[in-house]
Every structure is written in structure tokens, then in C-alpha cells.
Amino acid sequence: MTSAELSRFLFSPMTLVLYLASAILYLRAMAAPKLDAVDGKHDGSGAASLRWATGLAILGVVAHLAHVVVRIEASGRLPLGNMFEFSSIIALTTVLGGLLVIQWKMRRPELMGFVMLGAELTLVLSLLLYSDPAPLQPILDTWWRAIHVTTIVISFGIFSLGAIFNALHLLRDTAESRVAAQAGSSFGPNTVGAAQAPPTDEDADADQTLDSVPSRVEADVVDIDEADQDAAYRAALREVLTQRVAGVRAPWTILGGVALVTLVFSLIWWDPMVSVQMVGTMAALTLVAWWAVPYLPSATTLDSLTYRTIAFSFPLWTFAVITGAMWAEQSWGRFWGWDPKETSSFVTWVAYAGYLHARATRGVKGRRASWLGLVAYGVLLFTYYAVNLLIVGLHSYGGIDQTVG
Amino acid sequence: MGPPHARTSGTGCLPTLRGVSKLESSPPPQMNPPVRREPRPPSVSGLLVAAVKENWRRLRTMRTALWLLGVLALESIVATVVPQEINVPQTVADWRSGEAGPGEAVATVLDAIGAFDVYASPLFLMTLLLLFTSLTACLLPRIKAWWRITRHSVPPLTRHIGDQEHVEQITTDLAPDAAHATARGFLADRGWRTRDGDLGDRGTQVAGEKGVVLREGGSLLFHLSFYVLLVAIVFGQLLTFEGFVGVTEGESFTDTEIGYWIADPGRWFGPEDHSGFQLTNDEFRVEWFRDPQFGGTPRTFEADVTIETAEGDVREATVKGNSPVVVDGFKIHLLGWGYAPRVVVREGRDVVFDGFLATTVNDNGAFRGAVKAPAAEPDVGLDVFLIPYAPEGDDGQPVITGAPWADAPLLVFRSYTGDLQLSAAQNVNTLNTELLTEGPRGGLRLGQVVELPDSDVTVEFAELRRWTNFQVSSRPQVPWLLLGSALLLLGLLPALYAYRRRLWVGVERSADGRTLVTVAGRAFQRPQAFEEEFAELADDLRAALDAPDLTPAARDEVAPR
Numbered sequence: 001m002t003s004a005e006l007s008r009f010l011f012s013p014m015t016l017v018l019y020l021a022s023a024i025l026y027l028r029a030m031a032a033p034k035l036d037a038v039d040g041k042h043d044g045s046g047a048a049s050l051r052w053a054t055g056l057a058i059l060g061v062v063a064h065l066a067h068v069v070v071r072i073e074a075s076g077r078l079p080l081g082n083m084f085e086f087s088s089i090i091a092l093t094t095v096l097g098g099l100l101v102i103q104w105k106m107r108r109p110e111l112m113g114f115v116m117l118g119a120e121l122t123l124v125l126s127l128l129l130y131s132d133p134a135p136l137q138p139i140l141d142t143w144w145r146a147i148h149v150t151t152i153v154i155s156f157g158i159f160s161l162g163a164i165f166n167a168l169h170l171l172r173d174t175a176e177s178r179v180a181a182q183a184g185s186s187f188g189p190n191t192v193g194a195a196q197a198p199p200t201d202e203d204a205d206a207d208q209t210l211d212s213v214p215s216r217v218e219a220d221v222v223d224i225d226e227a228d229q230d231a232a233y234r235a236a237l238r239e240v241l242t243q244r245v246a247g248v249r250a251p252w253t254i255l256g257g258v259a260l261v262t263l264v265f266s267l268i269w270w271d272p273m274v275s276v277q278m279v280g281t282m283a284a285l286t287l288v289a290w291w292a293v294p295y296l297p298s299a300t301t302l303d304s305l306t307y308r309t310i311a312f313s314f315p316l317w318t319f320a321v322i323t324g325a326m327w328a329e330q331s332w333g334r335f336w337g338w339d340p341k342e343t344s345s346f347v348t349w350v351a352y353a354g355y356l357h358a359r360a361t362r363g364v365k366g367r368r369a370s371w372l373g374l375v376a377y378g379v380l381l382f383t384y385y386a387v388n389l390l391i392v393g394l395h396s397y398g399g400i401d402q403t404v405g
Numbered sequence: 406m407g408p409p410h411a412r413t414s415g416t417g418c419l420p421t422l423r424g425v426s427k428l429e430s431s432p433p434p435q436m437n438p439p440v441r442r443e444p445r446p447p448s449v450s451g452l453l454v455a456a457v458k459e460n461w462r463r464l465r466t467m468r469t470a471l472w473l474l475g476v477l478a479l480e481s482i483v484a485t486v487v488p489q490e491i492n493v494p495q496t497v498a499d500w501r502s503g504e505a506g507p508g509e510a511v512a513t514v515l516d517a518i519g520a521f522d523v524y525a526s527p528l529f530l531m532t533l534l535l536l537f538t539s540l541t542a543c544l545l546p547r548i549k550a551w552w553r554i555t556r557h558s559v560p561p562l563t564r565h566i567g568d569q570e571h572v573e574q575i576t577t578d579l580a581p582d583a584a585h586a587t588a589r590g591f592l593a594d595r596g597w598r599t600r601d602g603d604l605g606d607r608g609t610q611v612a613g614e615k616g617v618v619l620r621e622g623g624s625l626l627f628h629l630s631f632y633v634l635l636v637a638i639v640f641g642q643l644l645t646f647e648g649f650v651g652v653t654e655g656e657s658f659t660d661t662e663i664g665y666w667i668a669d670p671g672r673w674f675g676p677e678d679h680s681g682f683q684l685t686n687d688e689f690r691v692e693w694f695r696d697p698q699f700g701g702t703p704r705t706f707e708a709d710v711t712i713e714t715a716e717g718d719v720r721e722a723t724v725k726g727n728s729p730v731v732v733d734g735f736k737i738h739l740l741g742w743g744y745a746p747r748v749v750v751r752e753g754r755d756v757v758f759d760g761f762l763a764t765t766v767n768d769n770g771a772f773r774g775a776v777k778a779p780a781a782e783p784d785v786g787l788d789v790f791l792i793p794y795a796p797e798g799d800d801g802q803p804v805i806t807g808a809p810w811a812d813a814p815l816l817v818f819r820s821y822t823g824d825l826q827l828s829a830a831q832n833v834n835t836l837n838t839e840l841l842t843e844g845p846r847g848g849l850r851l852g853q854v855v856e857l858p859d860s861d862v863t864v865e866f867a868e869l870r871r872w873t874n875f876q877v878s879s880r881p882q883v884p885w886l887l888l889g890s891a892l893l894l895l896g897l898l899p900a901l902y903a904y905r906r907r908l909w910v911g912v913e914r915s916a917d918g919r920t921l922v923t924v925a926g927r928a929f930q931r932p933q934a935f936e937e938e939f940a941e942l943a944d945d946l947r948a949a950l951d952a953p954d955l956t957p958a959a960r961d962e963v964a965p966r
Binding site: 329339344 | 467468470471474475477478481482484485489491492523524647726727728729736738740876878880883886887890893894897898901902933
């Protein structure tokens with residue numbers, strides 16, 4: 001087995017399978033009954049699933065790291081030279097960030113299923129751009145690359161975590177507010193309904209900025225004697241998301257929408273098989289998210305997590321853009337030339353700055369800020385995928401069109 | 406007095422400073438009974454002032470700022486998708502002519518709104534101007550408020566110490582006065598702004614606040630750094646110089662107003678600002694990975710140059726991709742290269758052309774150039790392709806490859822005769838074939854000469870060198886941009902991570918004669934971080950109040966008191 005083959009084997013199937021298995025087990029642990037959840041820990045089958053999921057995730061990280069090491073051996077350089085390698089490290093950052101911060105520091109293992117799914121999706125997409133380990137163009141061979149690209153990639157990985165929480169927040173928030181609107185008083189404020197209670201008297205308490213969690217009651221931690229009411233609330237959370245819209249139940253709307261989008265995708269873009277797979281995956285993820293809504297942390301918690309993740313990543317991105325300009329001055333002889341990649345990384349910065357400002361302002365309410373955050377991530381994805389693959393610029397290091405001389 | 410901006414803050418851009426010192430500083434409602442006045446009829450000037458004030462207020466809102474940021478982002482996205490004249494002028498020309506892109510009609514519209522040069526378009530400059538005006542309008546009151554807080558702000562006492570988010574109680578044997586002094590010293594040592602108060606029968610209280618100056622100060626620094634960047638960019642545009650020149654190996658160029666192929670001086674950069682150094686391209690080296698898998702990826706890429714300054718100092722240097730050479734404040738970058746075949750064209754015995762062609766590589770790996778010989782009668786033009794690696798195949802014919810190394814160079818050409826139209830501007834590497842008729846084609850190896858059929862014109866491939874594309878630039882703004890970026894990051898970190906929090910320490914005598922100390926706290930941002938900090942502070946304060954000077958035995962003596 002050559003090192004190229006070994007590196008490939010460690011990546012696919014090894015890492016991919018381990019991450020996927022771990023994601024499934026995390027989801028199972030999330031959905032397991034949480035009768036003994038007062039101290040934030042889960043009991044019984046959930047705990048066992050969680051242990052296995054964590055173990056598999058760690059094994060996956062080991063396989064992933066081994067793959068990276070083999071690549072370093074084979075190419076004699078940091079594995080940050082083309083799009084496949086970027087994606088791989090982005091996903092690694094997402095997984096490590098999830099394990100270290102979300103699971104161990106913040107004790108939110110119920111979010112890990114989606115973290116692993118997000119990483120898996122990034123990796124599967126990167127497989128489409130797979131390239132064997134190769135040496136580097138001399139222009140990239142500088143320590144500027146180590147600084148600039150590493151920061152960009154790490155920041156991307158953390159923004160991805162933020163985007164996962166952001167999407168889950170919007171979903172959960174929709175469910176919570178619909179239940180609150182429908183049920184009125186039937187879910188009292190002493191239980192899980194606390195999450196929908198408006199943050200304590202905003203006007204009187206004008207000092208409270210939005211990134212603090214207003215309620216001390218953790219909505220997803222439930223006492224035994226409230227379990228029945230809890231179960232009803234959970235059922236309602238899922239039910240409101242499948243309300244009939246124009247006479248059609250939501251899952252069918254989703255499937256119909258997916259079919260339509262797939263058709264459009266395959267007509268205008270790319271290989272139809274790829275579009276079918278991509279859109280199919282998105283649909284599957286949507287269904288998983290719908291199924292998971294009752295088990296997610298409260299919308300307030302998710303919102304705060306999203307903010308903290310993005311606020312952590314934003315200075316990193318800022319630093320990366322600045323070092324990029326410094327490198328450009330050194331390498332291309334100008335610090336900023338509005339090259340497509342420079343432009344779109346600037347747009348990404350502006351979009352996330354917009355999100356942070358929106359969050360800091362009372363005039364723009366939580367959900368709107370959340371949508372802004374999702375838009376910002378969309379711009380980030382555009383910067384990465386579309387600008388690398390579709391638009392020709394100086395940053396054309398995607399490594400896809402490596403013609404053999 | 407309360408801050409004057411408190412009324413408009415609901416829609417304003419002041420996220421963190423609202424209601425500072427609200428608790429104790431606003432006067433009771435009855436203290437200043439409102440004075441009734443007859444409404445004055447509005448005057449024209451009054452209306453005008455009101456309108457200006459209203460618009461100024463609206464400009465200050467975060468909503469406006471967000472919209473402007475959105476427009477800025479949108480314009481930039483347009484600049485990503487639509488080719489930009491400053492980056493790819495050829496593509497823009499193709500879009501305009503309809504050869505590429507969405508067609509001529511769309512291109513006309515794009516041109517009309519300035520989409521081919523977004524960053525110089527009035528729309529973009531207008532957005533930028535509005536954004537900076539909005540920022541200024543937003544920052545001025547914030548700076549004022551911040552300055553006031555820095556100098557005068559003290560935290561309020563609280564009557565509801567037990568109702569705060571975090572509360573902890575400590576019983577100590579220190580006398581209340583001593584406990585109060587300890588708590589005060591404890592907070593002051595840790596950088597809290599403090600205030601003391603006497604709540605009468607409810608004992609005394611120390612209030613502390615921290616983080617407000619740092620957080621808001623960071624945010625202000627972050628936003629102010631944009632002015633540094635803006636000034637640096639604007640003055641940079643005026644003072645900068647950028648020139649491009651191709652130099653064949655063995656030849657040289659001099660830094661003067663006319664020494665460049667393309668020169669782009671800023672408005673304030675005059676001919677006298679050139680330093681007049683001379684650069685000789687001694688040797689350009691490029692080497693590739695030659696195994697079939699990664700073939701064509703260059704491995705090294707550098708030019709040995711000799712530089713003679715106007716004062717006569719001579720030095721040798723190597724210019725590489727990532728390491729420019731600096732001469733008299735001018736940075737010399739290596740941007741690109743090409744093969745420079747020397748082609749000699751003779752008509753009869755007269756040499757009508759003899760020179761190095763600065764060929765550029767095309768997608769197939771061939772290097773294209775053009776010979777323009779107006780001295781011939783009629784004009785002779787050659788469309789030249791240099792194929793660096795065209796080894797001879799089994800049949801004796803050259804095999805064309807895309808490999809870039811010049812191990813078996815082959816020069817092929819199409820000949821033209823007629824009118825070259827050299828009076829009009831044209832690309833140095835292409836012919837304007839409008840008034841030319843195509844003649845015979847030919848191919849020759851290094852050192853060979855061929856004669857064009859039916860004429861007395863011969864073409865010789867005399868020599869093969871390389872030429873290097875240098876960029877020479879002077880950018881006095883770069884240190885200022887670095888300063889601006891550093892300030893930006895320096896401000897961003899506390900703006901996001903510093904957090905404002907308050908702590909209260911209430912001291913009263915408990916029923917059993919000991920001293921009861923209540924510690925309460927509340928964070929305005931980052932509640933999770935404060936939770937840990939509060940626990941630590943409470944522990945440390947407990948340790949401090951435990952009179953650590955006393956030995957356990959001594960404490961026992963004190964206790965019965």
C-alpha cells in the first residue's frame with residue numbers, strides 16, 4: 001500500500017464511517033429518556049450510547065489525524081495546499097471544537113450529533129475534490145501560508161459550528177413560539193415553558209444585552225414529576241412543525257420541495273448525480289433536525305451558543321484577512337486588489353460584523369439576527385466553494401485542475 | 406445627572422452604555438415639576454433644524470448602519486461575480502463585446518451602473534461616505550459618554566441585594582467596619598471601581614463595577630481604527646506608485662517616468678519621485694517537478710538581479726515569489742516570466758527585425774508572441790508560438806507537449822504580409838490581421854533558418870532566453886495600514902470579550918452578634934464567564950474576611966466575643 005493509498009483509506013472509509021457511526025449514536029443518546037437529568041447527566045441506554053458515540057468520535061479523530069500525518073509524510077508539507085485539504089482540516093476543527101468545548105466544557109452532548117453530521121457533510125463534499133498528496137507551488141511555500149491559511153481554516157471550522165447552532169436555534173425557536181401561541185397556558189411557566197417566557201421585562205431592565213441568557217431555568221433539564229407534562233410538550237414541539245401548510249403536511253412539503261430543487265439543480269449546474277446526492281442529503285438532514293427538535297436545548301440556550309461561537313471566530317477571521325493582506329503585499333506586490341477571493345472574504349467579514357451588531361442592538365430582535373447569521377454563513381460557503389471552483393482569480397489554488405505537464 | 410442620550414437609546418447605536426448609574430442618579434419624579442409653556446408656532450428655520458436633527462438621529466441608528474453594511478456587501482458580491490476592470494481587463498472587454506458573459510445588452514446595463522469597476526463607482530463611494538457619516542454620528546456621543554464614565558462613573562448601591570442573579574453569604578468574626586474596609590480594599594485591589602454607602606439599619610454596602618470602560622473602549626477603538634485605515638487608503642492612493650516592466654535576461658531597465666511598460670503613479674507622485682536605479686536581469690531560474698504525476702508544478706522561481714542606484718552603489722540580489730527586493734523604498738516583485746526567443750527576420754540581405762520576443766504562456770502550454778517588421782516591404786508580421794518541449798517522435802516529426810521546460814524548443818509561426826497598422830495602439834504579442842494576408846507557415850529548431858516560399862524573406866530562431874516580469878511599487882501607506890489593522894484587532898478583542906459586571910458587598914451585624922456579609926453580583930454580558938468569576942471572587946473574599954493574620958487559636962479567642 002503506497003502512502004497515497006493509505007492516506008486515502010484512512011480518510012475514506014475509515015474517518016467517514018467512524019464519524020457517521022458516532023453521529024448516529026450521539027443522536028440516539030440525545031433522544032434517550034432523560035429522567036435523571038437534574039444534574040445534566042443522562043441515564044441508562046442514553047449514557048451507554050453517549051459513551052460509544054464519544055469513543056467512536058475519538059477514534060474518528062485519531063483516524064483523521066493519522067490521515068493528515070500520512071499526507072504530511074507523503075507531500076513533505078503542511079496539508080493546507082488545496083481545497084480537499086482545507087475541507088478536511090475544517091471538518092477536523094469542527095469535530096475537535098465540538099468534543100472539547102461543546103461536549104466537555106459546556107456539557108451539551110445533545111448537540112454533538114449535529115456537529116458530527118456537519119463534519120461528515122463537509123468531508124463527503126471534500127471527497128468530490130479529492131486529490132492525492134502533492135508538492136506545493138513555490139509561491140505558496142512560505143510561513144505566511146501557515147499563518148494565513150491555518151487561521152482561515154480554523155475560523156471556518158468554528159463558524160461552521162456556529163451555523164449548526166444557528167440553524168437549530170431557528171428551528172427550535174419556531175417550534176417553541178408556535179407551541180406558545182397555540183397552547184397558551186397549557187404548558188405552565190414552571191416547566192419547560194420557561195424558555196418561551198419573554199425575557200424578564202426588557203424595558204425596565206434595559207441594561208441587559210441580548211447575549212446574556214435571561215432565564216436561570218434550564219428549559220431542557222426536567223424533574224421526574226414533570227416528566228408527563230414534558231413528554232406532552234415535546235410531542236407538541238414536533239407536531240407544530242408538521243402543521244398543515246395549505247392543506248399539505250410538512251414532511252410531504254419538504255419532500256416535494258426537495259424534488260423540485262433537485263430538478264432545478266441538475267438542470268442548471270453540475271453532474272445530476274451529484275445534485276441528487278447533495279439535495280437528498282440536505283433533505284435527510286432536515287428530517288433529522290425535525291425529529292430532533294424536542295430533544296434540543298432551549299432556543300435561548302442555542303441562541304446564546306450561536307452568538308458565543310461566532311463571537312469567538314470573528315476575531316480569528318479578522319486576523320486571517322489582515323494576514324492575507326500582508327501576505328499579498330509580500331507576494332503579489334499589493335495588499336488588496338479586490339481579487340474575487342479578497343472581495344468575498346471581505347463580504348463575509350461584513351456579514352458577520354452585521355450579525356454581531358444586530359445582536360448588540362435592541363432594535364433588531366433575536367430571530368432576525370439569527371437569519372443574518374445564516375446569511376453570513378451562506379456568504380462564507382460562497383467564498384469557499386463558488387469562488388474557488390467557479391470564479392477565476394489569483395486564489396485559484398483549488399487543486400482541481402492540476403494538469404499533468 | 407443621567408446621560409442625555411438615554412431617551413433615544415432605544416433605537417440608537419449604544420448597546421452597552423444605556424442607563425449608566427440609573428439607580429441612584431435620576432431625581433425623584435416630583436422634584437422638577439414640568440413647566441407648562443404655550444407651544445410656539447414653528448418657524449421655517451426651526452423646521453429645517455428639526456428636519457436635520459431628525460435625519461441625523463436616523464443616520465445614527467444601528468438599523469441604518471446595518472442597511473448600509475448590507476448594501477456594501479451586496480456591491481462587493483456584484484464585484485465578485487462580475488469581472489472587474491482592475492483585475493481582468495480582457496474579460497471585461499469580452500463581456501462588453503458580447504464574446505463572453507451574458508451578452509452585449511446586459512453588459513451595457515452593467516456598464517451604466519459601474520458594475521465593471523465597482524470600487525470606483527459613485528454608488529460605492531456614496532455608500533462608503535454614508536457609512537462613515539453614520540459611524541461618525543454614532544461614535545461622537547459614544548465617545549463623550551465613554552469619557553464621562555471613565556472619569557466620573559461610580560456604580561450604584563442596591564436595595565435588593567438578595568434578589569441579584571448571584572448571591573452568597575459569608576459570616577465572619579471581623580467587626581462590620583473592618584469587614585467593610587476589607588471588602589472595599591479587596592475590590593479596589595482587583596481593579597473594580599467602588600462606592601460605599603450606609604443603608605442605615607440595613608448596614609453598609611460596597612458597590613463595585615468592572616469592565617464597562619474596557620468593553621466600550623475596545624468597541625470605540627475598533628470603530629476608530631476605520632478612520633486610520635480610511636485616511637491611509639486615501640492618501641495611499643495619491644502617493645503610491647506601481648509600474649510593470651519585462652526584462653529579458655542580460656538586459657536592464659531604469660526606474661524613470663518612461664522606463665516602464667505600464668506605469669500607474671498616484672496623483673501626488675511626480676516624475677522627480679523616481680529614484681533612478683537601474684536593474685539588470687542577470688539570470689532567471691525556474692525548475693519544475695518533472696515526474697509525470699505532478700509535472701508542470703514549478704519548484705523554484707527566482708531571478709538574480711544586479712541593482713545600481715542613482716548614487717552608483719551596486720549590489721546583487723535574488724528576487725523570489727515571496728521575497729521582494731527593496732531599493733530606495735521601492736519594492737521589486739517577481740510577478741511572472743516567459744520565454745524570450747530571439748528572432749531575426751531578413752529581407753534579402755537586410756535585417757528587418759532582430760529582437761527578443763516577450764512571449765506569454767497560453768492554456769496549451771505554448772508561449773505566444775509576435776514579430777512586427779514594418780521595415781520590410783510590404784510589412785511582415787509573424788504570429789509566433791514557442792513550444793518549449795517538442796521532442797522528435799519515432800517518425801521524425803516533433804511531438805507537441807504542454808511541458809514547460811525548454812529541453813527541445815520548437816518555434817512555429819504563421820506569416821502575414823500587408824499593413825501592420827502600427828500607428829494604432831495594439832498588444833505587443835498579437836497582430837492586427839485586419840489588413841494583413843496570411844502567408845505560409847513554418848517551424849524551426851533553435852539555430853535554424855527558413856526561407857518563406859515565394860519571397861526573399863528568411864526567419865531565423867537565433868537564441869532562446871527568458872524574460873521576467875517585474876513589478877516596482879512604492880506604497881508609503883503600508884505602515885499606517887498595519888497600524889490601523891493592529892488597532893482594529895486590539896479594540897475588537899475587549900469589545901467582544903470584556904464584560905461589564907457589578908458586585909455588591911453588604912455588611913450588617915447578624916442576630917448572634919457576628920457579622921453577616923452578603924456578596925451579590927450580576928453580569929451584563931457573558932453570564933457564563935461571570936458565573937465562574939463570581940464563585941472565585943466569593944471564595945477569595947471569604948478567605949480575606951477570615952482574617953488570615955489570625956492563627957486558629959487566636960481566632961478561637963476572638964470568637965466568643
